Amino acid sequence: MKKSIQPYVLRFISSNTLLSIKRRYYTCARFFKRGVPKLEIFIKVDDPYSFLLVQALPTLEKKYRVTITARVIINSDPVMFPELTMWNKHSINDAMHLANVYHLHFPCSTTEITHQARSVFTASCAVQQKIDEGASWTGIAELLLAYWKGDHIDASSSIDEAALEKRFEAHLHQLSSNGHYLPATIFYDGEWYWGVDRLDHLERRLIDEGYGIQPNPQIGFNKTYASLLQPLNFTQEKEKYSEPLTLFWSARSPYSYIALLQAVKLTTHYGIPIEVKPVLPMMMRGLYVPPKKAIYIFLDTKREAQKLGINYVFLADPLGEGVERC
Structure with a gap:
């Protein structure tokens, strides 16, 4: 019985009709509050996708009427990553490719990653402090670049590390309770967008909802498949x-x-x-x-x-x- 009903339940859950109802609800709620879209970002200092995503945030702010808040996490649920070592190696290679596609910075190769847990925590404290101070995303990206280049990073001597550690855990709990498990994710009114190669879905939604700053904005983060099935000149045998x-x-x-x-x-x-x-x-x-x-x-x-x-x-x-x- 369960297996016979399951396809219909899943079809409804993923239907455009249900998605449209959810989005209308959030749009109406935002209208009555007279607010603009609020994008909640979850980033992890040693996650390469987070580094790329932070570099993309200035572009989103220039193109759309949105407010962006960011929360740093330092841990991951091991249940979600059964082969964490393989995941880390692949994510770095993948990030290098994505950085090339979108003209972003990623200076590392897999053999250059030597960061230790303490440096991750210190850099996480420094990044969260920058966020709390209202630093620009460009400034935060520069701090993350320093981390990935292996430069020494000092957090302010005035920060309360114990308090920040509790905040990082609270951020991870918030990520999980809202229905996700990955860093480099954006939560916007009930939907998740992971990394730069899912920003096209977010851009399309913001455009459809009328939050573009300029008339007729064009989606910029749609290059992942743009060159697929294009003519290729073979220069070798x-x-x-x-x-x-x-x-x-x-x-x-x-x-x-x-x-x-x-x-x-x-x-x-x-x-x-x-x-x-x-x-x-x-x-x-x-x-x-x-x-x-x-x-x-x-x-x-x-x-x-x-x-x-x-x-x-x-x-x-x-x-x-x-x-x-x-």
């Missing part, structure tokens, strides 16, 4: 491009659905082979997937699929024999 694109694919992951379709388009367009390597879902490997993580991934996949023109309606939840047959 074609044989060197015969290496397959390898896709590690989980039947249970919503991201895998759109990733497979995009990978097929990519390899067809460029004339390269694709090799799909199925992997067992986390739950079949004895790993727990918390509900807040699952629901964010589910809703995020829906908006990404909609952006890419991919049909995303009913959701199956294959485990056991269903996955094995895939």
Whole structure:
């Protein structure tokens, strides 16, 4: 019974109708309060995506009528990161790529990260202090750049470290209670936006709600897929491009659905082979997937699929024999 109803429940949860109702509620509430959109940012000093996001905030302030508040966190829920070492290594490589796409700064390579826990805490105190003092986002980004370059950072001698540590924990609790688990996230009226490559969804929403400062503002943070399927001039022997694109694919992951379709388009367009390597879902490997993580991934996949023109309606939840047959 549960499995037969579940696809319809999930379809309703991710429906544009429900999303529109939620947004109208928040818009009406803001109208009566005569307020502007309030973006709540959660950042982590040693998280590369946070560094990139802070660099993007001045652009958002110039383009939209918003107020931005930031909260520093220092810890992460280990349940959310079952392979933290691998995650950290990948996130640095990914951040380097994103920095290049959006012309942001990221000076490190994975071999240069030698920061210790104490330096993370000290830098976190210094960043939170700058935020409390009302420093510009450019100034805060410069402080984060110093951290990532390995420069020595001193927090003010007047700060209460014990009090700040409690605040960092309170910020993490607020992040979790509002339904998320990642740093470098923006919370705006019931919806989450992670990192610079989800800012296009936030920009589109702000534009639709009429918060652009200039007439007809254009979305700027939409370059992640902008060059996909563009003409490519091969300057070397074609044989060197015969290496397959390898896709590690989980039947249970919503991201895998759109990733497979995009990978097929990519390899067809460029004339390269694709090799799909199925992997067992986390739950079949004895790993727990918390509900807040699952629901964010589910809703995020829906908006990404909609952006890419991919049909995303009913959701199956294959485990056991269903996955094995895939």
